[in-house]
Amino acid sequence: MRKSISFEINHLQYLDESAKPANDLPEFAKDTDKLVELYDRMQFLRAMDKRAVGLQRIGKMRTYPAALGQEAVGIGAGLALKDTDVLVPYYRGTGMMLSHGIKPHEILLYWGGDERGADYKDPIAAQDFPVAVPIATQILHAAGVATAIKLRGEKRAVMTEIGEGGTSEGEFYEALNVAGVWNLPFVCIVNNNQWAISVPSENQTKAESYAQKAIAAGMDTLQVDGNDIIAVHDASVKAMEKARNGGGPTLIEAICYRLCDHTTADDASRYHDQKVHDKAWEVEPVKRLEDYLKSLGVLDDKAIEAMAKDNKANVEKEVEMYFDILNNQPQPPEAMFDYLYAEVPEKTKPQREEAIRRGAK
Amino acid sequence: MRKSISFEINHLQYLDESAKPANDLPEFAKDTDKLVELYDRMQFLRAMDKRAVGLQRIGKMRTYPAALGQEAVGIGAGLALKDTDVLVPYYRGTGMMLSHGIKPHEILLYWGGDERGADYKDPIAAQDFPVAVPIATQILHAAGVATAIKLRGEKRAVMTEIGEGGTSEGEFYEALNVAGVWNLPFVCIVNNNQWAISVPSENQTKAESYAQKAIAAGMDTLQVDGNDIIAVHDASVKAMEKARNGGGPTLIEAICYRLCDHTTADDASRYHDQKVHDKAWEVEPVKRLEDYLKSLGVLDDKAIEAMAKDNKANVEKEVEMYFDILNNQPQPPEAMFDYLYAEVPEKTKPQREEAIRRGAK
Amino acid sequence: MSDTKILTLIEAVTAALDHEMGLDKEIVLMGEDVGKNGGVFRATDGLQQKYGDERVMDTPLAEAMIAGLSVGMAAQGMKPVPEIQFMGFVFPAFNQIATAAARMRNRTRGRLTMPITFRMPYGGGIHAPEHHSESTEALFAHIPGLRVLIPSNPTRAYGLLLASLRSPDPILFLEPKRVYRMVKHEVEMNGVALPLDKCFVDREGDDITLISWGAMMHETLLAADQLAKDGVSVEVIDVATVAPMDMETIFTSVRKTGRCVVVQEAPRAGGLGSEIAAEIAEHELMSLIAPIGRVAGYDTIMPYAKMEMQYMPSVERVVEEAQKVLKYV
Amino acid sequence: MSDTKILTLIEAVTAALDHEMGLDKEIVLMGEDVGKNGGVFRATDGLQQKYGDERVMDTPLAEAMIAGLSVGMAAQGMKPVPEIQFMGFVFPAFNQIATAAARMRNRTRGRLTMPITFRMPYGGGIHAPEHHSESTEALFAHIPGLRVLIPSNPTRAYGLLLASLRSPDPILFLEPKRVYRMVKHEVEMNGVALPLDKCFVDREGDDITLISWGAMMHETLLAADQLAKDGVSVEVIDVATVAPMDMETIFTSVRKTGRCVVVQEAPRAGGLGSEIAAEIAEHELMSLIAPIGRVAGYDTIMPYAKMEMQYMPSVERVVEEAQKVLKYV
Ligand SMILES: Cc1ncc(C[n+]2csc(CCOP(=O)(O)OP(=O)(O)O)c2C)c(N)n1
């Protein structure tokens, strides 16, 4: 007779809610320069998001999805990518994108309504995907990239990301299943920020973790504290390294909290519980690492402010590039046609001519 | 810090490979009349399948999917349905359908290429679905039926079925997830017959069981020996009872083997390993129960032959009804139009007239 | 005596849902964010509060699931009203709509029916992100067994949605989101449904017929105004019930005017405008004095917000096309 | 000097795949049962043996996955050739095809390209089970960014499939399964591709133009034979590259004949026949002597096997429609 089968899912945390080491830190985290770098990048992301939301409020940005409270997930995981790896991000993946050579002004351009925002100029990002808006489609693309890598016998891996709500889409599961059975070099981060727009996680699934979704695919999986960038980065680096070396795919559920509206088109006060929201601010990721670095004496308020100033200035430079391209170098009307097929079809040529004739609007 | 999470999946078997009780039998299995009934129905199904395949060979049946080797799954689970329950079958669900009032000649009609085969006349089956050909779509229908039952506060439940290959489709997983989170009165049987046409189970998923797919949905799940109808029936009865009483959904993986071609359009010898196939014949479900009943002295060869004769005759009666409806009472041309919308749209009326004018072909 | 309310299109949608939910306990709204949040456009605002969370259900995030559940619920005699958050996200549900919802009545010879109203906002013009602005009604209009309805204004939204909710057939109810808050109508709150299979003649005229539906009715009517200033007598038809389509109203008009222009927001190739033109070319060819004009979205992907208005058919394009057709002798 | 083989349509498919796989290492076939089993119709028969299971991959059973993987692989410079087992099962992949494959080049301004050939058998006439017989090419022809090709015979299957495999654009290659083994052609095994964007004029004539594609070319050519016996000079066009469509060849013919009939197996409303008729009605109206005839599947669901032939357009229907159009003065 067959035996029963059992599974176990581990939860990883290095810095606890009060920013104290809860476990022996991994090697990289003993390098305080590295930790300062992680902190710096989270700070940049937060500054950039803030500016983008502000731009939207004054009509200079379209719908924008900030990642407030989720900086450790995007940055911690994103920095596990090597230059030769491939990123397949979702719409809230700004953190990962910035970590893999995609320029802030490109991301702004995309959300500002300009296709050129997905034509990444940095060679590191040349194979990266644009953000996926149709939820969960990207997970299959990542599996496809991983398939190509595997078939070619390369030592590269793919990272992709999805929200906890997105795990309810069938395509998510289809991707995990094939990643499992083909042992693909594939790492999927679930950004469990507790909300899918207005729907709380407990109405999304009865699974007690999102990590266990991977059990259905026979895939390695774990849960990490998504407010602890050391945990996120450690798990991601190990998963990517394993993937590059033929060890197969991993799912990482990073538990955090969406401290912002879903996007600038949303008003979370309609459905958020303000108390829960306020409590989440107490464990948010930027502060956590900041407190730890302060406790080590590596950073002080002055250093932090100086970094903030720098980051703000850097964001400003990118905003200027964004405006310059968007407004001073508009795409010509024929751009609507010129990238659809390798060549403009005969049947569409008169339409292209018409668009040119009618000109910009 | 959060704890790690663990899961366990049990495997159920009452009659072992040599037809000896491997566990204390459940109450119903102490009633030998009940066991003879189960045996009788499996025998009928096998006879009917054989005849249908034969009809196809002589051009009197279209593509037909037999359930050879999978009789315990269909009958064992199907007989767990009460009259008030709802069945949402898949194309290889003949066993379940027969168990819930759907007539053999209706099933033959459907596969013979006549829509009337899905217009079930028995009131027990009046709410049952026609077989689903697009794989995994039915699991969502079952969840929808279960939603209606739950919203109305009724004490009924839904049973549905899918092949192990079908579990790779995203819709399967979407259905489990909602059944879990809404605690629906829903039971899903996975007929793990080892093959999805030519693709063996090990190329379908890396999961070591199909039962564990339900862990992704936080749903109760177990594995049963699908060649042991006592195990299948026991698990099904309990799951349905639990579902009716608000206990929520269950997945049951029944492990068996497809002893036939995928359908009459298939030739399994192109990909089957004959040795594995032969070995599977040694543990097949009809023989297993037969041996057990013989060992108890409840049945002997004579009784078995008598039952076989009866079943053959009953199949023959149904085949005659099939021929009679198919050939002597053909649908009129306008039947193409009359069931699509509640009323034939104006725009289509001339087409309907044309079809009538052109007449039968 | 029924009262009258001044409503936007989206308010008319809410009003029709509210009205019918009060009368028919089998109606259940479901979808992503339709509950507490009242839908991302607020179409279901307040309805969960009023009818409870068993009549207005937030679902997990999965469109195939939303459609598939609806099929199961409908088979049990319920009347599900699934909302797809944006039409660009209906594709995961395509399989369920095409292979199950549209076919169940036919494949069971009428035993199981599918009174489902799939509601979804569609179309461009609000500068939304990628995938939020397309018009893909033609994909569904080609599927036998479905009805596709597109209200162009608040009054029609109210009357056609009531008709949908009462229909035993599966319906795609496409709400032109650009019009959601564009105009207000005095809508009679009388619970009277509009017919499911009739075009509306919005303006009568003799010289040319302009045919459109959904948000483009706005441009079409403005174009008619402009043409009228030049003394052209324009007949304007709002197709509204785009599948199955009411050809008689269109033929009658073309027989009178002999000239017509179809205006659609969707890409030109294979759009509903082609179906209308083909029907006219088959049945009313000899009524035509001039080629059938089509103004349509270009055969390319709806650009992102920055260039969106270069893609959308404009009043100017409609007027020019009409003038071309009118000049033809 | 290239050799010649006598091939059925499905053998021509296999031959084209084989030819191109030999030349281009980036081509990877994938799908349900395409490996050891060689596909349920045997289109990939022997190819896994020849090229190994990394070039001919059996996938898990999930069409969205097959399409989504293809997108990822294509972005890496591979040329995936996914098989969808029957076109009736392409719907789960609709989302990936419409929102990813068709758009990736455009949305990355050409950075990531999608050289994917989605192969699938389609159409009726082989008495297959439910969902196995539909013709839904119009759904894809309306999606900007895709090409849709439909070979009607072995020669075209060979040449058009080669063209697909060499194209940088995503292509739906629809194989009319009724024709798989219906006719044999002497096909030159020369590796020469046919153009991706040209209709074929299969017969020249002056009185009437019959336009079709796919399996219906068979009925159309037989109808042309019959009409010819009555002294009618028939021009026959195989559209073949149905999206984007080559209108010039069609216009040229209609300018000559002034009469035409479009024949399609798909439901009439919103089919490609409508697009063709609309284009003619817009650009060549004054060339027409008679209304544009359309012979099509009825606007209902393809019946099951027993009544299937009552649904399928027949030679008789084509001849009758042509005669009607010819009689028109
Ligand atoms: C297929 C699809 N359905 C619906 C939407 C609309 N939508 C955008 S974001 C969102 C919620 C996503 O929540 P989650 O997956 O948790 O990610 P988060 O936004 O929280 O990061 C929804 C429903 C979409 N973009 N795609």
Ligand SMILES: Cc1ncc(C[n+]2csc(CCOP(=O)(O)OP(=O)(O)O)c2C)c(N)n1
């Ligand atoms: C969506 C969809 N894709 C493909 C098919 C074609 N098909 C029919 S049966 C089958 C294999 C199914 O295997 P499994 O789920 O294990 O069930 P079994 O037939 O073994 O009972 C396939 C691929 C289909 N019917 N529907």
Ligand SMILES: [Mg+2]
């Ligand atoms: Mg979320």
Ligand SMILES: [Mg+2]
């Ligand atoms: Mg199987």
